[in-house]
Amino acid sequence: MSQPDLLAVAKPSPLLAPQLTAAFRVHERLHETDPAAFAAVAPTVRAISASGESKIPAALIAQLPALEIISVMGVGYDGVDVAAAKVQGVMVTHTPDVLNDDVADLAIGLMLCAARQLPAADRFVREGRWPAGPMPLARKMSGARLGIVGMGRIGQAIALRAAAFGMQIAYTARSAKAALPYLFHPTPVALAAQSDFLVVITPGGAGTRGLINAEVMAALGPQGILVNVARGSVVDEAALIDALERGLLGGAGLDVFENEPNVPDRLKALPQVVLAPHIGSATTATRQAMADLAFNNLREHFAGRRPLSPVPELR
Ligand code: 8YV
Numbered sequence: 500m501s502q503p504d505l506l507a508v509a510k511p512s513p514l515l516a517p518q519l520t521a522a523f524r525v526h527e528r529l530h531e532t533d534p535a536a537f538a539a540v541a542p543t544v545r546a547i548s549a550s551g552e553s554k555i556p557a558a559l560i561a562q563l564p565a566l567e568i569i570s571v572m573g574v575g576y577d578g579v580d581v582a583a584a585k586v587q588g589v590m591v592t593h594t595p596d597v598l599n600d601d602v603a604d605l606a607i608g609l610m611l612c613a614a615r616q617l618p619a620a621d622r623f624v625r626e627g628r629w630p631a632g633p634m635p636l637a638r639k640m641s642g643a644r645l646g647i648v649g650m651g652r653i654g655q656a657i658a659l660r661a662a663a664f665g666m667q668i669a670y671t672a673r674s675a676k677a678a679l680p681y682l683f684h685p686t687p688v689a690l691a692a693q694s695d696f697l698v699v700i701t702p703g704g705a706g707t708r709g710l711i712n713a714e715v716m717a718a719l720g721p722q723g724i725l726v727n728v729a730r731g732s733v734v735d736e737a738a739l740i741d742a743l744e745r746g747l748l749g750g751a752g753l754d755v756f757e758n759e760p761n762v763p764d765r766l767k768a769l770p771q772v773v774l775a776p777h778i779g780s781a782t783t784a785t786r787q788a789m790a791d792l793a794f795n796n797l798r799e800h801f802a803g804r805r806p807l808s809p810v811p812e813l814r
């Protein structure tokens with residue numbers, strides 16, 4: 500039997516590509532690069548392989564009448580129109596859990612980097628400025644108040660790590676989680692007003708767009724540090740730049756941005772901001788686990804079994 504046609508809407512990770520090409524006829528980004536070739540193959544495409552940042556709107560799904568499954572290599576799938584997939588009977592899978600540790604590690608790393616100014620300290624030594632005198636004093640993280648926006652699996656992994664730093668942990672989420680020992684605040688503003696550090700780890704998408712706005716930043720205050728390891732869309736980036744430039748917010752650690760891979764020059768110009776290029780899950784071990792899960796979801800589906808990790812809406 501011939502291999503099923505698969506559309507890779509993003510360039511597949513090198514850890515996933517060999518598995519895909521062994522099992523599918525892979526058409527890489529044809530919908531963007533070659534409309535005629537895409538039109539020729541569209542009627543028989545049975546699977547999509549995507550990354551966490553991929554956009555799969557209803558219009559693309561509608562062009563693929565034979566589509567059965569969309570496999571996202573990422574926990575976030577806010578670019579996928581799941582409702583449209585559901586209407587067309589298309590399964591959507593993602594890769595939760597296997598990246599919890601890495602994303603939580605990075606959140607703690609960005610908190611420490613922003614509080615203790617580690618990138619600036621590194622530059623200070625390399626640029627030979629030490630002999631002229633010490634660096635300015637930084638901010639203490641241990642024992643400080645941490646607010647977590649989004650108390651899902653990654654939020655809880657961040658809380659566990661923060662507890663080892665003796666931090667006082669509170670959170671906001673759609674609802675309070677009675678099983679957790681942390682203080683719940685009903686809104687991001689209420690949480691920010693009681694926090695020294697605010698870490699954002701809630702899903703992206705329409706429901707959380709601009710959730711962290713000027714009001715939240717003002718509540719966090721001139722000594723506060725904002726860390727975003729979720730999606731750029733969750734933080735109002737223009738308001739963030741404005742708050743930092745005016746000293747209304749103390750600092751930030753950012754792994755995600757509104758228009759990746761483009762980062763505004765005004766953000767790059769701010770010394771109190773630590774920047775990372777969306778590397779929350781970017782270790783070899785975790786990306787391999789994500790690639791394997793993304794592939795195994797496809798494998799299970801085409802073996803006539805239920806995929807391992809459908810998105811919550813399709814469970
Ligand atoms: C990746 C991510 O950026 O899992 C997510 O939601 O944002 C990431 O881990 C990526 O999609 C890896 O393919």
